[in-house]
Amino acid sequence: MTSTPFLVGLDVDGAGAHPGAAAVAGLAPADLVGAARLARTVRRAEHAGVTFATFADALLPALPGSPSSARLDAVTRAAFVSRTTHAIGLVPQVPTTYPEPFHVATQLASLDIAASGRAGWLAAVTDHPGTADAYGRDPVTDLAREARDVVQVVRDLWDSWEDDAVIRDVATGRFVDRDRLHHVDFVGESFSVKGPLITPRPPQGQPVVLAAAGDVAPSVRDEALVDVALVGGTDVAAVRAAARVATDHEPDASPLAVVDLEVALDAGGRTGAARLAELDAAAAPGTRGPWGSGALRYAGDAAGLAGLLAGLAASGDVAGVRLLPAALDADLPVLARDVLPPLRAARLTAAPRAGATLRQTLGLPRPANRYDTRPRTVTRDAQPAAAHA
Numbered sequence: 001m002t003s004t005p006f007l008v009g010l011d012v013d014g015a016g017a018h019p020g021a022a023a024v025a026g027l028a029p030a031d032l033v034g035a036a037r038l039a040r041t042v043r044r045a046e047h048a049g050v051t052f053a054t055f056a057d058a059l060l061p062a063l064p065g066s067p068s069s070a071r072l073d074a075v076t077r078a079a080f081v082s083r084t085t086h087a088i089g090l091v092p093q094v095p096t097t098y099p100e101p102f103h104v105a106t107q108l109a110s111l112d113i114a115a116s117g118r119a120g121w122l123a124a125v126t127d128h129p130g131t132a133d134a135y136g137r138d139p140v141t142d143l144a145r146e147a148r149d150v151v152q153v154v155r156d157l158w159d160s161w162e163d164d165a166v167i168r169d170v171a172t173g174r175f176v177d178r179d180r181l182h183h184v185d186f187v188g189e190s191f192s193v194k195g196p197l198i199t200p201r202p203p204q205g206q207p208v209v210l211a212a213a214g215d216v217a218p219s220v221r222d223e224a225l226v227d228v229a230l231v232g233g234t235d236v237a238a239v240r241a242a243a244r245v246a247t248d249h250e251p252d253a254s255p256l257a258v259v260d261l262e263v264a265l266d267a268g269g270r271t272g273a274a275r276l277a278e279l280d281a282a283a284a285p286g287t288r289g290p291w292g293s294g295a296l297r298y299a300g301d302a303a304g305l306a307g308l309l310a311g312l313a314a315s316g317d318v319a320g321v322r323l324l325p326a327a328l329d330a331d332l333p334v335l336a337r338d339v340l341p342p343l344r345a346a347r348l349t350a351a352p353r354a355g356a357t358l359r360q361t362l363g364l365p366r367p368a369n370r371y372d373t374r375p376r377t378v379t380r381d382a383q384p385a386a387a388h389a
Contacts, residue, residue: 007320
């Protein structure tokens, strides 16, 4: 095991990860996309010591015609809360399949600047044919190849500005060193990108890239493409095995393994199982969402979840979890009050420190710029930038 504390991510989309959450909560569409609710939820997660928040997204509604499917662009939501938070990592889901890679790179670099180095990217694949129609493109048949190419070129674009390319010399009128800007010149099977990017290199050098295991090739040309692999499974043995497979690469290209974990906790005088049954009954047939996508699932009391997380932390196979709460308004207070505090008291988890980048919090190095040939030394942080409560 490393000295990095066990990571705890949280998906903060809408009313919760379960497709029946909005109906059970009775939230109006305006509340589901409201700025005040979003800011309150992410602040609460930050105060609870959550390492990073993810923002689910999809071009098409989870249930066509349903007001409960309302959502705003994930990067926009993450950028908004970047100004209302100070330590938590912000990881919007952005597909690799149809958006223009140049725009993706620009958006995420801008988010990292706005968040002072706390940005990540949940790189997803899109297999719904309706999404291709919405973009006016032919369906992509090789999703893995497209995802690999997009992540590769986005990383190339983030490096297209060297760290000291911005001069800002008012006296001479020189604001950019043109010799420190680089053309990417990427030509793939379905797109080409010239570059350089229109924004400087992000504060982290490369925002942290997360992806479901198997969605994106972990490396190309001996270069890591994915920093954090999200793994699932039907039980603890299965997720540990999936984690070992996901991290079975060369050390420099081996991602951290984080377990996706759906949770429905005892709350409001009701058991997690009873709440889950109500949510299942309220979910409209055919609803799409992050719930039920092969993640590990827990329904029960807070002590049982804390024990499960402690066991995963002690296993040495996984670096953390991403919690998918069935209903945020019911599950997040229990997580903040009864699950995370005992884990911090046992020094298994730690709250991210204000001013730290997401890479520092995860114990990941800041990568050298691939176009900068000057000698430099890059070392992994000896002490992750996290503060124990």
